Amino acid sequence: MNRSDVLIVGAGPTGLVLALWLSKLGIRVRILDKASTPGTTSRALAVQARTLELYRQLDLSQTVVQNGHKVPAVNLWVKGEPVARLPFEDIGKDLTPYSFLEIFPQDQHERLLIERLEQLGVVVERDTELTGFTEHGGSITAQLLLPDGQEHTCQTCYLAGCDGARSTVRKALDIGFPGGTYQQVFYVADVEASGPALNGELHADLDEADFLAVFPLAGEGRARLIGTVRDERAEQAETLRFEDVSSRAIEHLKIQVHKVNWFSTYRVHHRVADTFRFGRAFLLGDAAHVHSPAGGQGMNTGIGDAINLAWKLAAVLNGAANDKLLDSYEVERMAFARRLVATTDRVFNFVSAEGAMADLIRTRVAPFLLPKMVSFELAREYLFRTVSQITLNYRGMPLSEGHAGHVFGGDRLPWAHDRETDNFNSLTSLNWQVHVYGDTSEEMLAWCAEHHLALHIFDWHPTHEAAGLARNGFYLLRPDSYVAVADLSADPKVIERYFRDHGIKPFLW
Incomplete structure (x- = not known):
């Protein structure tokens, strides 16, 4: 030891x-x-x-x-009424095997x-x-x-x-560790409750006085409440009980709390x-x-x-x-x-800012614009891609090279599947690997075999094109399944040069 x-x-x-x-x-x-x-x-x-x-x-x-618990959608409420619903299952069904928010x-x-x-x-x-x-x-x-x-x-x-x-x-x-601490105080409570917002989906109330989010937990009637503590009560945050926080937003979401299993208050920091x-x-x-x-x-x-x-x-x-x-x-x-x-700073300031202008934006402007935004498929997809972290990429960074189709070195490999094949099945490996969609060269086959580098060749299919993948090129995947090299050729010398330049050996764990 x-x-x-x-x-x-x-x-x-x-x-x-x-x-x-x-x-x-x-x-x-x-x-x-x-x-x-x-x-x-x-x-x-x-x-x-x-x-x-x-x-x-x-x-x-x-x-x-x-x-x-799978959360299939997010609902936004204003003044006691739902104004917009963002369904994850429909948006992400062709983007990831996990088109939901998991609690x-x-x-x-x-x-x-x-x-x-x-x-x-x-x-x-x-x-x-x-x-x-x-x-x-x-x-x-x-x-x-x-x-x-x-x-x-x-x-x-x-x-x-x-x-x-x-x-x-x-x-x-x-x-x-530069940054700061927001002045707002938040509370968190795990509760047993009932009401329309306890339907297994995520709900958020954009109120002029209080913010409240309801996260469903596994089990009927169980939820996590996250809300703001405003006015003079925020000065005694350490001694507050659930009974001391404002009930206004809770009532707006028509929630009846039957039991509180855990309660705490905290301030939010932003530092890197x-x-x-x-x-x-x-x-x-x-x-x-x-x-x-x-x-x-x-x-x-x-x-x-x-x-x-x-x-x-x-x-x-x-x-x-x-x-x-x-x-x-x-x-x-x-x-x-x-x-x-x-990014989270901007979202946080939107939901927690105080003052007449902030209240106007949250309770009048947002209810008008948000339903229109989520009615557009591209807007819904953008929101899902961002929150789910599937757009996180390392483009333009030292370990990322090239592009083929719409996929660049540093990108997450797009998910492409049909009834017979799923290109994510090989991603259970902890090894470097190569993906080809279509055909490749004899030289690529021989080089990968000689260097014990797994090579996965998928018959070309319309789903590959729809995912942005290029035909007959190759994608060298890192052990964390991000694309290291995307190239339109079938030349293994590109891979050999990449490993040499970065001082890496292709290997099996």
Whole structure:
């Protein structure tokens, strides 16, 4: 236990996914958390479509979907009446196998990840705290405080800070965390209730005084309420009870609350760390970026960080890539984090701003424009693509090259399926692979066979063209299933040059 390949600090979803992915790739991990038990409250709820796609590689998607709750639509209310409905199932049915918003509470989520990790022989070390670390040569020496109060020293090749917004790792590295805190106070309550807004869909009230969102939970009549705390009550947020918050928005949505199972208040932060990597230490999840919960993006973004970093760390530790590959983690994930903070800022300000003009926009202008917007297929598709994170891409970044059809290097591979074939079936692999839609050359066949690089050839079909894929070209896919190279040729020298230029070897895990 004194030496590991990767020491992971923090056992929330981000740290657990990082540990699980690395362990599946044969990397020795050690994961610790200063909390004595896993979380028992359902903090984060939403599992987006892109996360479910990536979870296929960990054999988690089916379990999450079976044990969670599918949200088929979002409804917007104003002054006690529904004014717009955004149906996910219709919008995303040709874009992803997961054309819905999945509600899977964080406490259940963590238990599932812990269980899968234990099956691989890795146990979270509880009541264990990182107190300091130093980097020297090719490793890090870390100091830990154990449950019995004793100090312990261990060595690791790399350190991953997945330890939240108050990250010990980030503070020890003296990395700036610029941004701020919104003045509004929010409350969250898990309730048992009844009413038209308890129909299994997501509902949001754009009221002139209060904002309220209703997230359905698995089980009849169970929901998560997220609302604003305004006026003088916000000054005593720490001592508020559910009975103290305004009932106006709750009444507008015609909700009858029968029982409150959990209640808390919080302020929303928006910050991005100055750097996500310092030597052999990395920041992931809330340790690297925090933002408004608008759109249910937070946990999913942290999981995306973990998957992005995991395959790169494994490649370096397995000798299949040089350390330079790890620089791409910050480049790719920081760009997305900054864009996400800016986007959620705009949404947050729309729903929470106060004043006559803000009230006018929310209660008069928005009810008029939103139904018209969602009546257009392109607008509905844009909203779904954005919230589901399937448009997240690494275009124009160091590991992304070329384009073929409408697909560029750095893009998520588009989903293309018919009754007989599904191009996502091969994406359960943790390997590099090549996709061809149509025909390819004898040279490509021979090169991929010689280098043990999986080659999947799909007979050309109209669904491929509809998805934006090019005929007879190729797509080199990274281990996280993003497109590394898109090229119209059938020349394996393009792939060979890519691996050589980036110091990567094609390999099987």
